[in-house]
Amino acid sequence: MEALIANITELLSDNTIFNMQTLGYYGQxxxxxxxxxxxxxxxxxVLAVPLAIGRGSKRKWIKLPIFFYTYVFRGTPLLVQLYLIYYGVVFVEGIQDTWLWLILEKPFYPALIAFTLNTAAYxxxxxxxxxxxxxxxxxxxxxxxGMSWGLMMRRIVLPSAFRRALPSYGNEVIFMLHASAxxxxxxxxxxxxxARFVYARYYAPFExxxxxxxxxLCLTFAILFLFRFLEKRLLAHLKPASQ
Structure with missing residues (x-):
């Protein structure tokens, strides 16, 4: 019995996800x-603010391309967009001979482009x-x-719109966190x-x-807490006065 317990303890110490090496992977x-x-x-x-203003323009040559962009990126899976950008960059003629290839050959930047375009559309x-x-x-x-259009947008429309959009934008932030997987x-x-690396190395999928x-889950709760705090601060004037 003691030998069996010793073997199990040794096995857990060798394969546990809670050792310094695996925690380093999770930290990275x-x-x-x-x-x-x-x-x-x-x-x-930053991209969404001017696009949202242009989306409401009365000029079709401004609003239609923006509508098409948001329609495409909201209507197709993010995974497909990531694949198209990550693998499609290679087929752009001459790009491997430019300085851009030094950046785009690393997977982080194509993923950043895909995530940015997707969240900007939403x-x-x-x-x-x-x-x-x-x-x-x-x-x-x-x-x-007597405010000009630009001053009205900067002082009245955009601050008011940001407060109204805060709950929906909080959901978008959480969606991007989960989609980043x-x-x-x-x-x-x-x-x-x-997690995939630890699973492949230690054969511990559940852990x-x-x-x-x-x-x-902890990151999601932190984001929820942050946006609830912002909503209470920025939307306090909408609450009925206490009797």
């Missing part, structure tokens, strides 16, 4: 996931809907004060990639993927 995967998602969201948000539609929902009285009041299919060592699921 966590850093890669956070970096990839953060950069995609920031760049996507965020554009979120902000477009929020801008359309701006109360007409706010716009008329801004015009009555597919980055491992293009050899990126993110959280899911680390490896349950541990990663717990990390994703």
């Amino acid at each position: 995967g966590l850093a890669t996931t956070v970096q990839l998602v953060f950069l995609a969201l920031v760049i996507g948000l 965020t554009t539609e979120i902000f477009h809907g929020a801008i359309k929902a701006t109360p007409r009285g706010e716009i008329e009041a801004a015009r009555a004060y 597919i980055a491992s299919v293009v050899t990126i060592m993110d959280l899911t990639g680390a 490896a993927f349950l541990f990663v699921a717990a990390i994703y």
